[in-house]
Amino acid sequence: MIRQLAIAALAGLALVACQEKAQTPPAVRPVMSARVAVGDIDQQSFVGTIEARDKTDLSFQVLGRLMTRNVDVGDLVQSGDLIATIDATTLDLTARSAEAALGNRRAERENAAATVARVEALRTSGTAAESSLDDARAAFDAADAAVRQAEADLAKARDALGYAELRAGFGGVVTATGAEPGQTVSAGQSVVTIAKPDPRDAVIDMPDWMAGALAPATPFIVAPQIASDQPIAGRLREIAPEADPVTRTRRVKIALSDPTSLFRLGSTVEVRADQQATPAITLPEAAVLTRQGGSFVWVVKIDEASRAARREGSVALRPVNTAPAGDGRLRIVSGLSAGERVAIAGVHSLEDGQKVLVLANDRDDAQGDAS
Structure with missing residues (x-):
């Protein structure tokens, strides 16, 4: 019997405590806020x-050791000026070899031409066969083709010999150098940069x-x-x-x-x-809440009865459209109007409809904090 009375007493005490807890109003949370205003976004x-706008990197078309570089950064050059040279010994020898080969091929062609003339004379007198004349003419054609090939090789060698000199394609100023005399440069490696x-x-x-x-x-x-x-x-x-x-x-x-x-x-x-x-409303990035790809702000509504007292109110979540504004701020494209108050800190811990206490030092004009 005593045990039942004790249980009943404890149950009564618990019921009274629950009723007192239900009657206790929820705590009002302080919130930092600012009143938004239209301000000018400074031009950054x-x-x-x-x-x-026009510049070019001058480089050699063949591998070689850089012998001279006649310009430095800041020098003015004209079109056709000699900029740099590389060692042309190998290129010169190649050109001489091509000249000798051409002389040999020309001598062979002259010999073939003389053979054709001699066989034609013998053929006229009836002492040479027609096939001998055909063979002589074929040999001359081959020798003539060899001469043309040797001429092309010589032109190519002389052209390559010209690659040992690097000249400016247009007038301008030297803005950079990429190689020093004595350095081996590869084909296409920048030696000098010239800009108009x-x-x-x-x-x-x-x-x-x-x-x-x-x-x-x-x-x-x-x-x-x-x-x-x-x-x-x-x-x-x-x-x-x-x-x-x-x-x-x-x-x-x-x-x-x-x-x-x-x-x-x-x-x-x-x-x-x-x-x-540009006049616009901007907020710190910390004042904008991002959820599921959308942007939101907490709009603070102050109760009229509390304006002169504790400035209590509530928060409501509102979607907004934003655009970057630089310096850690976002421009509010739509969703907010000048004069409304928004929470500018702790936006991730608020709940829709939550009671808040507007701090006494909050700005009534958000020009400085959330303009």
């Missing part, structure tokens, strides 16, 4: 270099998402770092078709309009798009 600038001074491009590396959004012939402003107050205009000329797999940037080339002497080849410049700042 990039650092690049000035490069020639004009036209010139400003070359920058731009984030993939930003480069993909550029329109053809987008205007840019290009300024030398040594004189940032003297910018010139430029226009988009080329975008690399693929992004660098490591940096996820694309090489962008901007054609310069009437560049001054400040924009010399190899100089450093600052480049930015010549466009007005």
Whole structure:
């Protein structure tokens, strides 16, 4: 009997505790938030270099030891100038051998021609057979063909001898050297790089998402770092078709309009798009929740009765469309309006409809944190 009374008492105490727990309101969680506002997205600038649009790597067509290199980086050259030479001993011997072979073949052809004339005379007098004349003529034709082949070999050898000299195909400035005298260079190995001074491009590396959004012939402003107050205009000329797999940037080339002497080849410049700042709502990437391929934000709604007191409210999950904005921010394309308040931290631990307490130091204007 006593045992039954004890069990009943314990059950009663548990029921009372459950009722008290059910009557206890859930804890209100503090949340960091900001009121979104439309602001201007600053135009991002990039650092690049000035490069020639047309340049070429000069190389020898045959293997050889580099004997001379008459130019260095920064030198100006004209079309036809002698740039470098390689050891031509072997090539010269090959040309001489071809000359000797040609002389031998010509002598054989003259001998065959004399044989044909002699057999024709004998055939006229009736002392030589017709077949002997045919054989003599065939021998002459073979000797004549050998002469033509030897002439072609000599022309080829002399042409190869000309490969020992490397000459500029156009006027320009030397931007790089790839071999030093005494070094053995292979066929096709770059010895000197020559670039035409004009036209010139400003070359920058731009984030993939930003480069993909550029329109053809987008205007840019290009300024030398040594004189940032003297910018010139430029226009988009080329975008690399693929992004660098490591940096996820694309090489962008901007054609310069009437560049001054400040924009010399190899100089450093600052480049930015010549466009007005774009008004938009942007949020830190940490404020946007990604789920199942979609983007969402937590919209904070403050209860009217709590505005003057603890500023309590609740959060609601809302889908939004976003686009990259650079510097760790996302541009809100649709889904949010200016004046709404969103949670900007701890978005992965909130639940739809959860009660929250807006921190007293939260900004009423998200221009600085989530503009």
